[in-house]
Amino acid sequence: MAIEIEQPRVGLSKVAVSKTHGEDSPYFAGWKAYDENPYHETSNQSGVIQMGLAENQVSFDLLEKYLEEHSEASSWGKGAPGFRENALFQDYHGLKSFRQAMANFMEQIRGGRAKFDPDRIVLTAGATAANELLTFILADPGDALLIPTPYYPGFDRDLRWRTGVNIVPIHCDSSNNFQITPEAMEAAYQSAESMNLKVRGILITNPSNPLGATIQRSALEQILDFAVNKNIHLVSDEIYSGSTFSSSEFISIAEILETRGYKDAERVHIVYSLSKDLGLPGFRVGTIYSYNDQVVTTARRMSSFTLISSQTQHLLACMLSNKEFSENYIKTNRERLSKRYDMIIKGLKKAGIECLKGNAGLFCWMNLSPLLEKPTRESELALWKVILNEVKLNISPGSSCHCSEPGWFRVCFANMSEQTLEIALERIHKFMEQRKRN
């Protein structure tokens, strides 16, 4: 009998062997199905339509038009003399012109109702990095952040993986349109305490992913009060702030602070990015805006691990400094997203499906709970598989967003052409008709 001698396994870190990277979740399984059989308007009309990707492809023509008309953004000056300085620029403060442009853009998005100081803007390679970085700064390993459910599945990785910080959910449900209540926040806080977890902050996404809705003013006030009472931080991820369907319905935490005369502001930090509003996820443009000097200084130092390419900073500084362009973009983008949203809601309604009333984002929050065999997560996943494999639509099950109520699904509508969206709606319609008959 052969004697097996165990080869010494090469040790990796605990972080490396953990599953906290989150890639085993069904959120990603649907993407695999899409990758293997992607829909194409002409060459693969029976393929899987990707409705699980929150991308904004409705306004690229505006960006392309700007670039056609402004060659200075595409080069570094005639004969490329500015190239050298740009390529050497690795200062973690970031290009001042770029920070100024970002501050202006954020102000424009909020209709001038809040002011942003460019010197409080810290640049990171995407909101992914911004959220992780803030967590490193605000919490120690083993501590907890409170996050309202349902939430963006990526948070499980971004906030917890390398930081060792825990997420304790603030449960929201459809009884009040998934709004965040003081009772729910308190319950989450108590839950954390009972697990001996020190709560360091509450993180909200406003407008919400996956709900596609903005947080109301009264709720924001209550959330800020809660943070003050518990003496914890408040992080507001406003990555979809430019993707609201009307200019007046989004209220930023910045506005709340302004009306309070910036009292208690040093516990508030805003995360922003150009990945959704401008549709530029590849460029890795994230920012942290903090009202806390120490956080700004520390975040800036930490951003060394994740700076934005100076080439990209230069391009966007040019683009976003152009007031005519940015104003027109914000307005047009809103109109187009609003139109898309109306289209999908109407189409789903025709098929007998209701959605949460939304006013922002690149997706809608669809209610398929009437279709569930049982009001359980298993039933939801079974339904999801049917929709993926038979209807050939990749949508995101609510359980992957930690929704406590089974049967809800996030459906993206901005990452495809109108024609493709029509096809998707037809498929849903057919599917619902079939079920009615059975």
Place this chain on the structure above:
Amino acid sequence: MEFSTKNRQLLSRIATNDRHGENSPYFDGWKAYDSNPFHLIHNPDGVIQMGLAENPLCFDLIEKWIRENPDASICTAEGLDKFKDIAIYQDYHGLREFREAVAKFMGRVGGNRVTFDPNRIVMSGGATGANETVIFCLADPGDAFLVPSPYYAGFARDLRWRTGVEIVPVHCKSSNNFRITRAALEEAYEKAERSNINIKGVIITNPSNPLGTVLDKETLRSLVSFVTDKNIHLVSDEIYAATVFSSPRFISVAEVMQDMDCNRDLIHIVYSLSKDMGFPGFRVGIVYSFNDDVTNCARKMSSFGLVSSQTQFLLASMLSDDEFVGNFLRESSKRLAKRHHVFTKGLEEVGISTIKSNAGLFFWMDMRPLLKEQTTKAETELWRVIINEVKLNVSPGSSFQCSEPGWFRVCFANMDDKTVEVALDRIREFVLQGKEENNHEADKSQARAQRWRKQNLRLSFSSSRLYDESLMSPHLISPHSPLVRART
């Protein structure tokens, strides 16, 4: 906007400790430069920056290439049709063309003795991000890595700050040209184990920063067999690989592995375009691991520091241009060699020796004869004199954890030819002045003591200027680029 800090928000331990490294006294040199930067015409008495390892010598070649290849930009008329696809591309695998181009470039830099696999190329936020990512993959908080000294000052932050991992220096000595010996590694390893420090690996920088030397085959083989024996990792930071300007040639750890019995799962390379191409602003860091699990893990982690797809696209095009790359590498070596020669010859003429080096953007200068005593304190005093009197920002050996006082790293590539002359003149004057004063006194040591006392008196007067709060605006400080006056 001012906010009340009375009710100070508690931040994490990581946020409030010192491991970001910026409270180090070595930033005084940069502060001196920032408050009085040399300019050939506008400020000829200012401080010359010789503490920044940048490589701008071949930008003319790059600018020419950019002018001739407008389709490498997704924003020009020629490249605009690719804008949308590139702008959306956030796949952490990275553009295939980019990975292929980088793999090919790394191979060329190693003399085409190794073929690098594009599927093992993983992106990161510069080499800064790459080194941190590798540590996150390999070690837990409290673990440690052996790092031969002198080593890059930024390692203290990059390897330790957010990872919670420790550095155990392996002190190398000038008596054998700072070679890394098996004996030194073994000794450091045993000592650490005895103190219950869990060593997870060794980190080398090849070519070396700050020495500017390359590791020979023997040393590399010795390192690979050492880690294989101990079953610990070897991380080779090869960020200066293409700055080799004379023989002996650069040998990557990848090359040495090819004909050795070793555990490939232990070997990882960190690379970047910041030094070889002179693109620190573009944040192109690469993790290249021979371990599949590490590759997969690092790739997932790269989400926290991907290279801008716009930049990936530009570089994919540039680095695939074989003719351009060949010409660039040749010219870069030539110009670095010339610059290095001008400096070392100039220093030789006044009796200052440097470690014999053939790579990097700096040389390792021996100022031990000028120390009043062989201590770190004396080195620091000499350093302050060089900054305040000679007005050169050079980096003292202690900032690289060098165990022997008196060595200084001097960067030579980040300035134009005229500035080189001024810098050399100042050094010559300083050294000769010291010699002159010695010749005029009967007792050389008394003269030296007097000179030092005089300088120390002047020093304390001028150092009070250095510590003047109004000059130390903290927002000007950036550890890796004193190009802090964001000029746009």
